[in-house]
Amino acid sequence: MAARVSLEVFADKEVILSGGAINSPQLLLLSGVGDTDELRKHDIPVIQHLPGVGCNLQDHLEIYVQHRCTQPITLYKAQKPFHMVKIGLEWLLRFTGYGATAHLESGGFIRSRPGVPHPDIQFHFLPSQVIDHGRVKSKFEAF
Numbered sequence: 712m713a714a715r716v717s718l719e720v721f722a723d724k725e726v727i728l729s730g731g732a733i734n735s736p737q738l739l740l741l742s743g744v745g746d747t748d749e750l751r752k753h754d755i756p757v758i759q760h761l762p763g764v765g766c767n768l769q770d771h772l773e774i775y776v777q778h779r780c781t782q783p784i785t786l787y788k789a790q791k792p793f794h795m796v797k798i799g800l801e802w803l804l805r806f807t808g809y810g811a812t813a814h815l816e817s818g819g820f821i822r823s824r825p826g827v828p829h830p831d832i833q834f835h836f837l838p839s840q841v842i843d844h845g846r847v848k849s850k851f852e853a854f
Contacts, residue, residue, distance in 0.1 A: 732771075736765040736768065745759075745760075745761055745765055746765075779851055785839050785840075786838050787839065787840070787849050787853070789809050790848060790849055798810045814837060815836075817836035818833065818834050818835045819833070838854050839854065840854075
């Protein structure tokens with residue numbers, strides 16, 4: 712078991728701490744920012760009563776299901792440098808073309824199972840292969 716370490720830090724200016732969708736609210740709660748009654752239950756001194764902190768948290772889990780496309784109808788060609796320049800110029804001059812859209816026009820919401828009161832799954836359709844959230848170039852025509 713790892714030993715707990717206590718560290719006290721001082722700053723002359725603002726400090727921004729971020730731990731994502733779950734750990735940022737946890738950090739606020741542990742710092743005394745949150746619902747007074749809940750903080751007192753855990754013997755945390757209240758700095759600011761903000762009842763919404765730590766509530767309604769959601770994570771954005773996702774999975775990519777991708778298919779190779781046998782026809783040149785996806786955005787694969789648009790991701791080549793020459794085409795990117797052409798697309799950028801068309802948008803700058805005419806506000807039209809591939810640069811005028813986010814290419815996320817298709818999607819939907821469904822319930823994952825009977826009894827769920829509201830849709831809890833979101834679908835996106837992209838006319839392109841996505842690798843590492845778009846940080847890696849596509850390797851072939853895909854959707």
